[in-house]
Amino acid sequence: MAVLPLVFLYILALVLPGSVVGVTFHVNNKCPFPVWPAAAPNSGHPVIGDGGFFLPPGQSKRVMAPPTWNGRIWGRTGCDFSATNAAGRCLTGDCGGHLACNGSIGAPPATLVEVNLHEDESKGSSYDVSVVDGYNLPVAVWTRPANRSSKCFIAGCAKNMNALCPPELQVKTSGGKGKTKVVACRSACLAFGLDAFCCRGAYGTAETCRGSVYSRMFKDxxxxxxxxxxxxAAVAARCYAPEYVVTFCPSRWGAAPGRVAQL
Structure with missing residues (x-):
């Protein structure tokens, strides 16, 4: 029975060449270390990309989504799903120790690509990148065919946020020989839980929540x-396209390859 809808969509695509029956995300890893991309749908939307997968340095993977898909995409780092570590875990962005998150949201801090697709070209799809809960990797997002306008292109970072992260926001792990390394940077809201940092309570409006020295550090x-x-000042891109490119560690992320910490 499941074949019939697929046949119908194929016929529809032939009859209506301009119609969109699916959207493709090209997920690229330009980091000098492995990344485990993951995706979690919003309520009422399906899991895409098997919920998560392994992506070696320099590799890419195509992920199909419905033309009206809503959800988030993020990269996990330092993952171990080996047989000797049955529970599995990731140093950043972990979703319960599973390779396939199956709809589960990754643990912050993790840089999030937030997606809201529309089938109607006149409405336009929207996407943004958020470090409201913190940062683990730089990400760039654009459409294919490439549209580098400010309304369609979200660039990566000008600086390595993990290298600049103040001690009170740092997430560290052992780097061997008694040394530690910073693998992520928490937001002030995540670190301190105060209303002024979290934009809630008396600070729950745009007029009363103006950011902080910490958010300005992320913005810089x-x-x-x-x-x-x-x-x-954030870029909320509104661009309709059949294909989108999501790149971890794009070339403009502001750190020379030799200075990027291996995760």
Whole structure:
């Protein structure tokens, strides 16, 4: 019975060449270390990309989604799903120790690509990158065919946020020989839980929540990202396209390859 809808969609595509029956995300890893991309749908939307997968350095993977898909995409780092570690875990962005998150949201801090697709070209699809809960990797997003306008292109970071992260926000792991390394940077909201940092309570409006020294630090490193809930300077792209490119560690992320910490 499941074959019939697929046949119908194929016929529809032939009859209506301009119609969109699916959207493709090209997920690229330009980091000098492996990344485990993951996706979690919003309520009422299906899991895409098997919920998560392994992506070696320099590799890419195509992920299909319905033309009206809503959800988030993020990259996990330092994962171990080997047989000797049956429970599995990731140093950042973990979703219960599973390779396939199956709809589960990754644990912050993790840089999030937030997606809201529309089938109607006149409405336009929207997407943004958020570090409201913190940062683990730089990400760039654009459409294919490429549209580098400010309305369609979200660039990566100008600086390595993990290298600049203040001690009170750092997420560290052992680097061997008694040394530690920073693998992610928490937001002030995640670190301290205060209303002023989380834009809630008396600070729950755009007028009362103006960011902080911490959110400005994130904004300086990653100008196009949402650095706090009411960030007016963030890039909220609204571009309709059949294909989108999501790239971890794009070339403009501001750190020479030799200086990037291996995760």
């Amino acid at each position: 490193a990653c100008p196009g990202y949402y650095s706090y809930a009411y960030d007016q």
